[in-house]
Amino acid sequence: MIPSYDLAVVGAGVHGGTVALLCARAGLKTVLVERGDLFREASGVNAGTLTMQMTRVALIPYALRAHAMWASARDWLGHDVGVVVCDGLSLAFTEGEEELLAYRAGRRREAGAPIELVGPARAAEIEPGLGPGVRLAGYCRVDGFANAYLSGLAYGAALREAGVAIRDNTPVTAVEPSGGGYALTTKTGETIRARRIVLAGGVWLEPMLSWFGLRVPIKVLVNQLGVTERMAPVMRTVVGIASGLLSLKQYPHGTVVIGGGWQGRGDRERGGVELAPESLIGNIRLACHAVPGLAASRLARAWAGLEAETADALPIAGPIPGHEDAYAIGSVHSGYTSGPYIAALLADRILGREPALPLFPLDRLLAEPAPTVPA
Amino acid sequence: MSDPTVFDLAVIGAGPAGCAAAIAAAEAGARVVLFDEQEEAGGQIYRAPRTPAGRACVERDGETLRSTLAASDVALRLGRRIWSVTERFRIDALGPDGPETVRAQALVAATGAYERIVPFPGWTLPGVIGLAAATVLLKTEGRVPGRRIVVAGAGPLLAAVAAKILAAGGCVVGLVDVSSPADWLRATPRLATKPSLLAQGAAWAARIAAARVPVLFGHAVVAAEGETALTRVGVAPLSRNGAPDLARLRWEEADVMAVGNGLVPGGEIAKVLRAEHVHVPERGGWVPKRDRWGRTTIPRLYAAGDGAGIAGAGPAARTGRLAGLAAAHDLGFSGAEAVEVAGRTAFREAGRDRRFSDAVSRLMMPRAGQIAAVPAETVVCRCEDVTRAEIEEAVQAGARTLDQVKAFTRCGMGPCQGRMCGETAGDIVTLQVGTRGAVGWWTGRPPLRPVPLADLVGTFDYGDIPVPKPAPL
Ligand SMILES: Cc1cc2nc3c(=O)[nH]c(=O)nc-3n(C[C@H](O)[C@H](O)[C@H](O)COP(=O)(O)OP(=O)(O)OC[C@H]3O[C@@H](n4cnc5c(N)ncnc54)[C@H](O)[C@@H]3O)c2cc1C
Numbered sequence: 001m002i003p004s005y006d007l008a009v010v011g012a013g014v015h016g017g018t019v020a021l022l023c024a025r026a027g028l029k030t031v032l033v034e035r036g037d038l039f040r041e042a043s044g045v046n047a048g049t050l051t052m053q054m055t056r057v058a059l060i061p062y063a064l065r066a067h068a069m070w071a072s073a074r075d076w077l078g079h080d081v082g083v084v085v086c087d088g089l090s091l092a093f094t095e096g097e098e099e100l101l102a103y104r105a106g107r108r109r110e111a112g113a114p115i116e117l118v119g120p121a122r123a124a125e126i127e128p129g130l131g132p133g134v135r136l137a138g139y140c141r142v143d144g145f146a147n148a149y150l151s152g153l154a155y156g157a158a159l160r161e162a163g164v165a166i167r168d169n170t171p172v173t174a175v176e177p178s179g180g181g182y183a184l185t186t187k188t189g190e191t192i193r194a195r196r197i198v199l200a201g202g203v204w205l206e207p208m209l210s211w212f213g214l215r216v217p218i219k220v221l222v223n224q225l226g227v228t229e230r231m232a233p234v235m236r237t238v239v240g241i242a243s244g245l246l247s248l249k250q251y252p253h254g255t256v257v258i259g260g261g262w263q264g265r266g267d268r269e270r271g272g273v274e275l276a277p278e279s280l281i282g283n284i285r286l287a288c289h290a291v292p293g294l295a296a297s298r299l300a301r302a303w304a305g306l307e308a309e310t311a312d313a314l315p316i317a318g319p320i321p322g323h324e325d326a327y328a329i330g331s332v333h334s335g336y337t338s339g340p341y342i343a344a345l346l347a348d349r350i351l352g353r354e355p356a357l358p359l360f361p362l363d364r365l366l367a368e369p370a371p372t373v374p375a
Numbered sequence: 376m377s378d379p380t381v382f383d384l385a386v387i388g389a390g391p392a393g394c395a396a397a398i399a400a401a402e403a404g405a406r407v408v409l410f411d412e413q414e415e416a417g418g419q420i421y422r423a424p425r426t427p428a429g430r431a432c433v434e435r436d437g438e439t440l441r442s443t444l445a446a447s448d449v450a451l452r453l454g455r456r457i458w459s460v461t462e463r464f465r466i467d468a469l470g471p472d473g474p475e476t477v478r479a480q481a482l483v484a485a486t487g488a489y490e491r492i493v494p495f496p497g498w499t500l501p502g503v504i505g506l507a508a509a510t511v512l513l514k515t516e517g518r519v520p521g522r523r524i525v526v527a528g529a530g531p532l533l534a535a536v537a538a539k540i541l542a543a544g545g546c547v548v549g550l551v552d553v554s555s556p557a558d559w560l561r562a563t564p565r566l567a568t569k570p571s572l573l574a575q576g577a578a579w580a581a582r583i584a585a586a587r588v589p590v591l592f593g594h595a596v597v598a599a600e601g602e603t604a605l606t607r608v609g610v611a612p613l614s615r616n617g618a619p620d621l622a623r624l625r626w627e628e629a630d631v632m633a634v635g636n637g638l639v640p641g642g643e644i645a646k647v648l649r650a651e652h653v654h655v656p657e658r659g660g661w662v663p664k665r666d667r668w669g670r671t672t673i674p675r676l677y678a679a680g681d682g683a684g685i686a687g688a689g690p691a692a693r694t695g696r697l698a699g700l701a702a703a704h705d706l707g708f709s710g711a712e713a714v715e716v717a718g719r720t721a722f723r724e725a726g727r728d729r730r731f732s733d734a735v736s737r738l739m740m741p742r743a744g745q746i747a748a749v750p751a752e753t754v755v756c757r758c759e760d761v762t763r764a765e766i767e768e769a770v771q772a773g774a775r776t777l778d779q780v781k782a783f784t785r786c787g788m789g790p791c792q793g794r795m796c797g798e799t800a801g802d803i804v805t806l807q808v809g810t811r812g813a814v815g816w817w818t819g820r821p822p823l824r825p826v827p828l829a830d831l832v833g834t835f836d837y838g839d840i841p842v843p844k845p846a847p848l
Pocket residue numbers: 010011012013014015016033034035036037038039040041042043044045046047048049050051170171172173200201202203204223224225247259304305306307308329330331332333334335336337338339
């Protein structure tokens with residue numbers, strides 16, 4: 001049977017959404033198949049921090065380019081994700097943190113992130129909301145945040161305008177090679193046929209890759225976040241700490257999102273089902289220590305989402321070994337920041353252009369050797 | 376001495392349901408702790424009066440309940456704001472002395488109901504209050520909320536509030552009831568299954584008639600106006616499906632309007648713990664799936680009272696008692712037979728309760744035409760100022776579920792966490808995209824109530840914060 005689409009993308013998060021968008025704009029007839037609502041997993045519930053100071057060193061070149069994409073999202077995406085570009089500070093309150101910060105900032109600077117180390121007085125100038133006790137701060141002008149929960153609205157509109165067929169609330173249950181392409185079976189028993197396929201399933205990449213007989217273990221992190229009620233301005237920058245276990249910023253409408261990757265409870269099957277109250281309190285203590293003005297607010301809501309991590313904590317972005325025209329993308333650390341750029345690189349590869357920076361081949365992560373290409 | 380942080384059973388909510396559950400389980404030998412936000416047990420219906428004027432109109436049943444509880448072995452934790460329930464079961468509360476954590480093998484959620492208001496232009500003006508809020512003022516403080524008061528909405532609470540305002544010396548300038556005389560006539564045989572409650576209703580009606588309060592049956596409030604606070608209320612007759620006839624709009628001057636369109640189960644705990652729910656309009660909205668004892672789909676989590684489905688105070692005490700018995704049994708405190716015997720009476724009463732509360736529910740439920748007629752520019756989510764038009768735009772933009780509507784519009788993201796607007800927003804989305812089941816409910820999220828960060832963090836040393844290992848570089 002002749003495939004009805006040039007490209008099927010499975011998973012509508014920042015990775016799948018961006019690949020689908022760019023490929024459709026380049027002329028591929030594209031379908032985006034999503035189990036639930038658009039951008040309601042990691043890409044819709046994350047903290048939206050667009051920072052270099054939590055990004056892995058190896059990803060800094062990608063994150064810098066991605067940051068520029070987010071900053072100009074209104075132009076290339078065509079819709080607003082509430083991006084605010086502002087200064088960022090990573091703080092050290094102890095001697096240990098000072099050492100960690102100096103080392104980490106140095107490595108990130110070598111990789112291209114414009115981070116400088118500043119003392120407490122300068123830090124307090126940059127962020128008047130800071131509390132006492134800061135010993136050293138990493139200061140980066142390339143920082144900011146987006147309003148992650150708007151991603152689905154913005155991408156949804158852009159995808160529709162680009163002519164992408166959106167199939168939300170349609171879980172894919174199996175994929176098979178068929179007639180010079182792939183046949184995707186959905187939970188409702190429907191078959192969707194496409195010449196090429198991209199798996200972009202976030203933490204669900206592991207079960208997705210098993211459709212191709214591949215075993216790639218992907219760890220599931222259960223990240224917790226909290227948000228305050230709207231409050232008068234208490235801060236103007238993105239604030240974190242040396243260890244990376246705090247991320248803090250105030251949105252223009254007044255709420256402050258408190259994150260940093262403290263772990264809640266959940267798994268791939270059930271999602272992020274439960275907050276660990278002691279972790280939430282620990283996270284909020286860090287937040288109130290860094291920006292004491294926060295304590296005057298109330299916690300309005302807290303939630304948890306799932307983030308994917310490979311064995312070496314580096315991304316997957318490239319062809320699926322042994323399968324023509326099949327690709328996988330995901331497991332990008334701080335992937336909301338870097339996602340659009342890494343997805344754009346994969347789109348280039350799919351469209352037959354040379355990606356400007358290297359992809360992240362899957363081969364290194366295979367627990368078993370890849371099967372040979374079927375004749 | 377036994378550990379004050381570990382119990383067999385925790386009951387949350389000290390209204391009729393929670394008290395009955397706690398007492399039943401304690402009698403069976405379980406160590407029970409009972410939590411409530413209020414300083415005294417009794418819940419909404421048996422709210423303890425705080426002023427002498429309030430004490431004058433106290434309900435005797437409330438006092439009986441409080442003294443029974445005091446004589447029992449139930450550990451009382453009142454004045455506690457529960458913000459987190461996790462792990463089957465760890466309960467985190469903020470109390471008078473700061474954060475408290477309690478662990479229990481089993482949990483009864485008996486968190487009661489909150490009020491629903493079908494939005495109309497001006498419903499967020501100062502001077503417009505809920506029927507429940509009016510009741511609180513009357514009960515705890517014996518205070519009449521205004522000078523010229525309109526009482527509007529649906530169900531028996533209307534007559535109760537109007538009668539209490541009159542009894543306290545207030546002036547009710549109009550009673551606007553969604554139900555038509557035909558609706559009331561249809562309900563009467565079923566209401567008559569509870570003669571004492573019917574008699575109480577008749578007494579309220581007599582007082583309202585004696586005061587010559589104009590009563591408009593089959594009408595609804597369609598607008599509230601005023602520069603900075605309420606000055607007048609627009610009222611229109613309703614067609615059979617509840618659509619207002621705006622051509623026959625008329626105005627009544629008033630400085631306060633108490634309005635309510637029935638109740639919604641306050642079932643956050645079962646939602647946060649991810650129990651399965653079903654949407655049952657007659658029970659006020661989303662209710663946890665339960666067996667006849669009140670067992671939810673989560674092991675050792677029970678739901679009782681209005682929080683598990685609106686049915687009123689009588690059934691609340693009964694479902695509470697059943698849940699308490701079931702919990703005690705499941706924890707090994709009483710044999711199956713003893714529980715069956717104890718439950719039998721309750722099951723017998725259930726049938727009768729059911730007929731009565733179904734009739735009341737049908738009177739209270741917003742009519743389909745009422746929701747359909749909410750004007751586009753009317754605010755639905757008052758915390759975040761989201762209008763009906765914005766909700767519908769979100770649907771046009773592809774949202775199919777209440778969670779996605781929340782992400783697209785911030786509807787339900789404010790301090791009330793969607794308690795006020797959820798049912799209406801759900802109905803509005805459903806009008807566009809199918810069934811309430813498909814549209815769903817906002818995913819349950821802690822905290823169960825907004826909590827001050829200062830209280831959560833208390834005093835601490837930076838060095839003692841258990842910061843996890845940093846992510847790889
Ligand atoms: C709480 C939290 C906070 C975070 N904070 C930040 C931050 O501040 N900054 C930052 O840069 N990064 C942050 N991250 C990381 C970032 O969110 C993720 O790296 C990124 O969003 C991952 O995007 P994705 O497209 O790979 O996955 P996802 O967004 O998870 O998308 C995968 C999609 O695949 C779908 N899917 C799964 N199985 C199927 C199937 N069988 N059929 C069809 N569809 C399927 C899923 O439903 C899902 O929508 C955070 C993550 C979390 C969880």
